Amino acid sequence: MALNVHQLHIFYTVAERGSFSAAAHALHMTQPAVTMQVQALEERYGTKLLNRTTKKLELTEAGHWLLPQARKAVELMRDTDAMMIRFVEDLKGRLQFAASLTIGEYVLPRLLGSFLSRHPELAVSMKVMNTTEIIDAIQHQGLDFGLIEAPCDTPGIHAEAVMADELVLVAPAGHPFAERESVELAEVLTQPLVLREKGSGTRQVVEDEIFRHGVKETDLKVVSDFGSTAAIKSAVEAGLGLAVLSVWTIKHEAALGVLKPIRIRDVSFRRQFFAVRLASSLLPMPAAALLEQLRGLSHEPS
Structure with a gap:
């Protein structure tokens, strides 16, 4: 029996996920099919690779020896896909993924046009969710x-930086800050703030940076938080408070002069956008192609 790289991928996923059912979910396979492929691998080597009990799944000694080789096989397949994706010309089917709010509503719609024009038989289905929801969907819903x-440090999730972004303080026209190019952080702390909801990537970046400067959460005058960037922009325009938003999201309002981006001296809200997936997964070719395009773009919002 020839060595089947697909079987190595399945074995690696079972070992990483800790159960046949979780691996089946991640691989979009039925549990009996996953079990059958692992059994075929065990038959090839004439030894058990996994001990199955009612409580947990454990690698045998042979399984422990095979696991790093299976990981190398998966990495080789992943590297091969990345190398060959530049030659792919005829993608078909449906590309399904999720994006957090800023990316899904403001960044990708500007970038998907050229991608889909090169692959006219490919359809895109994108869900917009916050970061916490996306990680949960990848872990438990087969996304x-x-x-x-x-950044994401969730065990079992691989994160790769693909694009750059910058957040800026945003004030409405007529606010005293709107006449200035930059302000001190201490001045910002005197102002009411309208922020994204807890669990969003934008909120995490804002808090991480200002907390790094010794500010405590209780120092912030957060008057409202919203799960919608559009709602935050409307609130700022109405004078409810200041906000910190991605430069991608305020292009239109800044051009019209209704919102003014302002820098906070010595505070940098630069960040990366990350692609996340299960560490054990291999991406479908349409997904690999989209990420390759994002990597190839200018990483600065313009």
Whole structure:
């Protein structure tokens, strides 16, 4: 029996996910099919690779020896896909993924046009969710990958930086700050703030940076938080408070002069957008192609 790289991928996923059912979910396979492929691998080597009990799944000694080789095989397949994706010309089917709000509503719609024009037989289905929801969907709902606005250190999730972004303080026209190019952080702390909801990548980036400067959460005068960037912009325009938003999201309002981007001295809200997936997964070719295009773009919002 020839060595089947697909079987190595399945074995690796079972070992990483800790159960046949979780691996089946991640691989979009039935549990009996996953079990059958692992059994075929065990038959090839004439030894058990996994001990199955009612409580947990454990690698045998042979399984422990095979696991790093299976990981190398998966990495080789992933590297091969990345190398060959530049030659793919005829993608078909449906590309399904999720993006956090800033990326999904303001960044990708500007970028998908050229991608789809090169692959006219490919359809895109994108869900807009916050970072926490995307990670949960990848772990438990079979989502292939997502695009998020903050680093992710969740076990079993692989995150790759694909684009850059910058957040700025935003004030309405007529606010005293709107006449200035920059302000001190201490001045910002005197102002009411309208922020994204807890769990969003934007909120995490804002808090991480200002907390790094010794500010405590209780120092912030957060008058409202919203799960919608559009709602935040409307609130700022209405004078409810200041906000910190991605430069991608305020292009139109800044051009019209209704919102003014302002820098906070010595505070940098630069961040990366990340592609996230299960560490054990192989992306479908349409997903790999989209990420390759994002990597190839200018990483600065313009």
